[in-house]
Amino acid sequence: MDIKKQFIDGKWVYSNAKNSREIINPFNQKSIAQVTESNETDAKTAVAAARKAFDYGDWAYMSSLERGKIVRKIAELIERDKEELATLETLNTGKTLEESRWDMDDIACVFHYYADLAQQKCEEIIDSQVPNSVSKVVYEPVGVCAQITPWNYPLLQASWKLAPALVAGNTLVMKPSEITPLTTIKVFELMEEAGVPKGVVNLVLGPGHTVGAELSVHTDVDLVSFTGGLETGKKIMQAASSNVKKVALELGGKNPNIIFADADFNTAVDQAMNAVFFHAGQICSAGTRIIVEESIHDTFIDALVRRVKNIRLGNGFEESTEMGPLISKEHLQKVISYVKDGIEEGATVAIGGRQPESEELKAGFFYLPTVLTDCTTNMSVVQNEGFGPVITVEKFSTEEEAIILANDSPYGLSGGVWTQDLAKAERCVAKMRMGTVWINDFNIYFPQAPWGGFKQSGFGRELGKTGLQEYQEQKHVFHNLQPEAMNWFGTEDR
Numbered sequence: 001m002d003i004k005k006q007f008i009d010g011k012w013v014y015s016n017a018k019n020s021r022e023i024i025n026p027f028n029q030k031s032i033a034q035v036t037e038s039n040e041t042d043a044k045t046a047v048a049a050a051r052k053a054f055d056y057g058d059w060a061y062m063s064s065l066e067r068g069k070i071v072r073k074i075a076e077l078i079e080r081d082k083e084e085l086a087t088l089e090t091l092n093t094g095k096t097l098e099e100s101r102w103d104m105d106d107i108a109c110v111f112h113y114y115a116d117l118a119q120q121k122c123e124e125i126i127d128s129q130v131p132n133s134v135s136k137v138v139y140e141p142v143g144v145c146a147q148i149t150p151w152n153y154p155l156l157q158a159s160w161k162l163a164p165a166l167v168a169g170n171t172l173v174m175k176p177s178e179i180t181p182l183t184t185i186k187v188f189e190l191m192e193e194a195g196v197p198k199g200v201v202n203l204v205l206g207p208g209h210t211v212g213a214e215l216s217v218h219t220d221v222d223l224v225s226f227t228g229g230l231e232t233g234k235k236i237m238q239a240a241s242s243n244v245k246k247v248a249l250e251l252g253g254k255n256p257n258i259i260f261a262d263a264d265f266n267t268a269v270d271q272a273m274n275a276v277f278f279h280a281g282q283i284c285s286a287g288t289r290i291i292v293e294e295s296i297h298d299t300f301i302d303a304l305v306r307r308v309k310n311i312r313l314g315n316g317f318e319e320s321t322e323m324g325p326l327i328s329k330e331h332l333q334k335v336i337s338y339v340k341d342g343i344e345e346g347a348t349v350a351i352g353g354r355q356p357e358s359e360e361l362k363a364g365f366f367y368l369p370t371v372l373t374d375c376t377t378n379m380s381v382v383q384n385e386g387f388g389p390v391i392t393v394e395k396f397s398t399e400e401e402a403i404i405l406a407n408d409s410p411y412g413l414s415g416g417v418w419t420q421d422l423a424k425a426e427r428c429v430a431k432m433r434m435g436t437v438w439i440n441d442f443n444i445y446f447p448q449a450p451w452g453g454f455k456q457s458g459f460g461r462e463l464g465k466t467g468l469q470e471y472q473e474q475k476h477v478f479h480n481l482q483p484e485a486m487n488w489f490g491t492e493d494r
């Protein structure tokens with residue numbers, strides 16, 4: 001098997017450490033690729049290449065329109081190779097092929113969206129208080145960006161960083177999760193084909209505590225954009241203080257899904273499942289925390305359990321499969337102990353709560369879709385992100401109580417409200433402390449709408465115009481059209 005390489009300064013190269021890592025299919029634990037394993041020295045070399053391309057290359061000074069053309073070309077190449085990319089994503093993550101295809105469509109849209117934004121003006125005239133002067137704000141790239149991504153939506157999360165950074169004129173070093181690098185490697189091939197100049201985009205592979213940590217602390221990096229877990233986010237924020245680099249953190253969530261008694265019952269049950277069980281619950285914004293009105297609690301749970309029982313687990317490449325495996329053995333163990341802790345704290349397993357027994361799933365990291373009832377906010381299973389196919393259910397009896405429960409979390413990424421009373425929905429939304437709130441829906445995201453968290457779900461925004469501004473510096477330029485001496489300090493002959 002060929003060993004896949006890093007991409008530094010326009011060349012595909014092995015790590016100087018000469019180590020490699022086996023990439024595993026989580027459905028059957030079979031090896032699907034070997035990739036070179038970068039180390040701190042590779043990270044430094046990649047930063048040096050990005051620095052040189054930023055400081056001495058043309059990219060940052062090229063017209064935004066020209067950069068937009070290249071970003072558009074990347075979108076078109078992703079569309080051309082959609083099936084290959086979706087297949088790689090399913091092989092590497094275990095998610096269903098249909099979900100991977102949706103991801104690839106979303107990813108192409110993100111590159112198109114930022115290519116469109118490249119056509120918008122990059123400066124703005126502002127009022128000047130001084131006669132005979134021009135005052136304007138110009139938007140410039142931040143510089144060298146480190147971009148660190150997680151394993152759950154490998155290429156989608158990469159695209160949210162790559163497209164705006166490129167349109168804005170930055171150079172970058174990306175480090176994907178060490179366990180899911182394959183689609184990111186392929187997109188670097190496509191960026192090379194699209195004509196991104198040498199040194200502008202650099203790719204290092206390998207572990208976070210070495211390569212990621214080096215990128216976060218390196219003083220030639222001007223911005224670090226990170227998507228991943230809360231504890232890693234805290235470390236990155238600390239490391240970034242080395243040179244006060246800009247930081248954007250997209251972290252986890254334990255997202256409330258409030259269901260009022262007057263909601264459209266069947267739709268709410270159906271969407272409560274979608275909110276969690278896509279990609280086996282390994283979604284930052286999964287609606288894993290159901291908060292349901294007491295009067296419908298029992299009927300809601302009964303209906304949910306009847307539906308959850310029928311979810312078909314299997315190989316993401318089989319059309320009949322509705323839910324794939326978890327990403328790794330370590331992650332499966334984490335989900336097992338998460339549920340065990342919940343049960344010890346008083347939660348009741350309404351369905352699931354264990355690994356499946358069927359022979360054909362034995363080689364994969366499967367966990368049954370699980371619903372835990374009798375949950376209260378103080379339980380670890382309600383407070384912590386499990387990142388698996390696990391729903392916790394709490395009850396409320398008043399609107400105020402629903403809001404208090406929903407906000408009782410260290411996280412603030414997303415949430416949902418189900419009701420047919422629109423005024424009530426708006427009152428709830430106004431009080432919910434989350435970066436995204438859905439009314440009568442869940443887990444909708446698209447390129448035009450900013451994405452990011454409140455509280456410990458992080459800061460900074462991806463997508464939308466704000467997603468571009470994260471990668472821009474604002475420079476105020478004041479031009480005096482009629483300069484005159486002021487003589488405050490007198491004149492030479494006084």
Ligand SMILES: NC(=O)c1ccc[n+]([C@@H]2O[C@H](COP(=O)([O-])OP(=O)(O)OC[C@H]3O[C@@H](n4cnc5c(N)ncnc54)[C@H](O)[C@@H]3O)[C@@H](O)[C@H]2O)c1
Pocket residue numbers: 148149150151152153157175176177178206207208209210211212213214216227228229230232233235236250251252253283284285385387413453457
């Ligand atoms: N808010 C969002 O938009 C969003 C989207 C996707 C995933 N997530 C979150 O990501 C987490 C799951 O992803 P994960 O398990 O890959 O997260 P993780 O924090 O373990 O790893 C994320 C990335 O950080 C790297 N890393 C690890 N230690 C590092 C260090 N010390 N310095 C620098 N980099 C380091 C990893 O190698 C990986 O590339 C969940 O918490 C999920 O909610 C958030």
Ligand SMILES: C[N+](C)(C)CC=O
Pocket residue numbers: 152153156282283284285445
């Ligand atoms: C941001 N999102 C929803 C695409 C993936 C979160 O894990």
